[in-house]
Amino acid sequence: xxxxxxxxxxxxxxxxxxxxxxxxxxxxxxxxxxxxxxxxxxxxxxxxxxxxxxxxxxxxxxxxxxxxxxxxxxxxxxxxxxxxxxxxxxxxxxxxxxxxxxxxxxxxxxxxxxxxxxxxxxxxxxxxxxxxxxxxxxxxxxxxxxxxxxxxxxxxxxxxxxxxxxxxxxxxxxxxxxxxxxxxxxxxxxxxxxxxxxxxxxxxxxxxxxxxxxxxxxxxxxxxxxxxxxxxxxxxxxxxxxxxxxxxx
Amino acid sequence: xxxxxxxxxxxxxxxxxxxxxxxxxxxxxxxxxxxxxxxxxxxxxxxxxxxxxxxxxxxxxxxxxxxxxxxxxxxxxxxxxxxxxxxxxxxxxxxxxxxxxxxxxxxxxxxxxxxxxxxxxxxxxxxxxxxxxxxxxxxxxxxxxxxxxxxxxxxxxxxxxxxxxxxxxxxxxxxxxxxxxxxxxxxxxxxxxxxxxxxxxxxxxxxxxxxxxxxxxxxxxxxxxxxxxxxxxxxxxxxxxxxxxxxxxxxxxxxxxxxxxxxxxxxxxxxxxxxxxxxxxxxxxxxxxxxxxxxxxxxxxxxxxxxxxxxxxxxxxxx
Numbered sequence: 001x002x003x004x005x006x007x008x009x010x011x012x013x014x015x016x017x018x019x020x021x022x023x024x025x026x027x028x029x030x031x032x033x034x035x036x037x038x039x040x041x042x043x044x045x046x047x048x049x050x051x052x053x054x055x056x057x058x059x060x061x062x063x064x065x066x067x068x069x070x071x072x073x074x075x076x077x078x079x080x081x082x083x084x085x086x087x088x089x090x091x092x093x094x095x096x097x098x099x100x101x102x103x104x105x106x107x108x109x110x111x112x113x114x115x116x117x118x119x120x121x122x123x124x125x126x127x128x129x130x131x132x133x134x135x136x137x138x139x140x141x142x143x144x145x146x147x148x149x150x151x152x153x154x155x156x157x158x159x160x161x162x163x164x165x166x167x168x169x170x171x172x173x174x175x176x177x178x179x180x181x182x183x184x185x186x187x188x189x190x191x192x193x194x195x196x197x198x199x200x201x202x203x204x205x206x207x208x209x210x211x212x213x214x215x216x217x218x219x220x221x222x223x224x225x226x227x228x229x230x231x232x233x234x235x236x237x238x239x240x241x242x243x244x245x246x247x248x249x
Numbered sequence: 250x251x252x253x254x255x256x257x258x259x260x261x262x263x264x265x266x267x268x269x270x271x272x273x274x275x276x277x278x279x280x281x282x283x284x285x286x287x288x289x290x291x292x293x294x295x296x297x298x299x300x301x302x303x304x305x306x307x308x309x310x311x312x313x314x315x316x317x318x319x320x321x322x323x324x325x326x327x328x329x330x331x332x333x334x335x336x337x338x339x340x341x342x343x344x345x346x347x348x349x350x351x352x353x354x355x356x357x358x359x360x361x362x363x364x365x366x367x368x369x370x371x372x373x374x375x376x377x378x379x380x381x382x383x384x385x386x387x388x389x390x391x392x393x394x395x396x397x398x399x400x401x402x403x404x405x406x407x408x409x410x411x412x413x414x415x416x417x418x419x420x421x422x423x424x425x426x427x428x429x430x431x432x433x434x435x436x437x438x439x440x441x442x443x444x445x446x447x448x449x450x451x452x453x454x455x456x457x458x459x460x461x462x463x464x465x466x467x468x469x470x471x472x473x474x475x476x477x478x479x480x481x482x483x484x485x486x487x488x489x490x491x492x493x494x495x496x497x498x499x500x501x502x503x504x505x506x507x508x509x510x511x512x513x514x515x516x517x518x519x520x521x522x523x524x525x526x527x528x529x530x531x532x533x534x535x536x537x538x539x540x541x542x543x544x545x546x547x548x549x550x551x552x553x554x555x556x557x558x559x560x561x562x563x564x565x566x567x568x
Binding site: 003006007010011014017018021022084085086088089091092093094095096247248 | 294297298299300301318319320322323325327329331333334335336337338342346347349350351352378391394
């Protein structure tokens with residue numbers, strides 16, 4: 001057990017330093033923060049709303065912002081290993097595929113968490129200007145982090161599918177887009193017109209949106225946590241299956 | 250240390266490795282030869298546990314690579330064919346990463362890195378990014394990674410590929426030295442390399458082992474192994490031929506040359522007589538009083554053996 005933690009930690013460390021060894025990390029963080037500011041203050045109408053909360057002007061944009069940025073941050077994880085051939089090196093080390101998958105996933109997630117944490121001035125602003133519900137902001141951040149984790153896990157899987165980062169990126173954007181649309185209100189209200197409500201709810205159940213939304217209301221529901229945990233576990237498990245097939249074929 | 254037992258690997262309908270078996274003991278250096286696409290790399294990937302075999306077993310030490318992969322992998326140092334390295338790391342960072350995955354801790358890591366950096370001449374580039382290195386350096390960085398943890402089993406896929414002659418020599422020396430206490434298997438296209446450092450060689454062709462023996466045993470299989478070459482001056486070719494033909498232990502005699510110098514090659518009638526033939530030829534030369542400047546027994550060349558074994562029959566017929 002101790003050994004697997006150490007292996008995961010070693011791989012995590014390498015991936016994380018990998019981000020900062022190239023301009024990727026800095027470009028990513030700057031773009032992420034700029035877009036966040038743009039959405040919050042320009043499109044989100046933060047000031048015009050005159051409301052001391054972050055849900056609508058800030059967190060509401062995250063499913064769409066992450067849709068492109070998370071796949072961009074995660075697409076290289078396995079695709080690059082496959083392209084360069086280091087996959088062979090990594091998997092002939094005394095580590096299991098699971099340790100490698102988890103290590104890489106956690107590294108990327110930690111990186112996304114850092115980017116998210118750097119949006120703290122927005123929170124400070126809202127506290128400075130008004131008297132918001134601190135709990136709701138906290139759960140908002142938690143929901144946002146879990147959402148990023150779910151997208152990232154999908155990206156990890158698509159990244160193992162190909163040695164081409166662009167393909168990996170597009171695939172994960174499409175899958176994540178589905179995860180949004182299935183439960184996005186404009187789409188569900190359209191579906192309800194011709195499909196039975198149960199079916200619509202079933203499809204919406206696959207979506208990140210309703211689960212993400214409850215965090216924005218300041219609610220931490222066990223079922224929502226379970227949902228994100230399942231998406232992550234399922235995707236990472238899928239990754240291990242993909243890697244196994246890759247070596248077998 | 251390495252036990253490979255009827256290993257088979259199929260990729261779809263294609264059988265890349267077809268029933269390969271061999272063992273490598275501690276203190277042995279096994280050269281793994283074969284034309285491109287013969288299944289060398291696939292076999293090595295199965296030995297190191299990168300790809301699972303379709304059937305057959307690989308044992309490293311006391312561990313089956315499929316059943317106890319982690320324990321088995323701990324004993325192995327592996328240099329993959331393309332010598333891949335993480336290009337976004339420094340040489341030092343890369344070696345440190347592999348050392349940690351290999352379970353080295355604390356001071357042992359820096360000691361090991363310093364040691365292999367010295368062996369592989371990497372001291373000057375330790376803090377340089379792998380990205381900026383030339384191919385030879387990158388290759389040696391990956392090689393350094395494979396010997397970093399002082400493994401009992403070394404699997405090297407073309408370890409001298411892309412190195413300059415001096416570096417090749419160095420790597421061979423390292424392999425030879427390590428071979429005294431470890432089980433090493435390495436693949437190569439360079440046949441002199443096999444003669445220079447292997448205790449045993451295997452030739453693999455289209456997925457099967459077609460020859461297995463010491464380099465000398467393999468060389469003895471060459472067509473002209475054991476025949477005697479003789480170069481004389483001022484003797485007519487025909488006279489030379491008929492005189493040599495009269496030797497009882499001589500087989501086929503071929504001569505070629507011009508009026509002044511003739512080169513004769515005498516094949517032994519029986520391969521086992523080695524050495525006798527040269528003596529007999531020398532006696533003839535002395536008795537006749539021929540002027541000669543060369544007389545030696547051919548050892549047989551590994552590449553002749555390699556060619557005769559691995560050339561497809563159709564190509565052989567044409568030759």
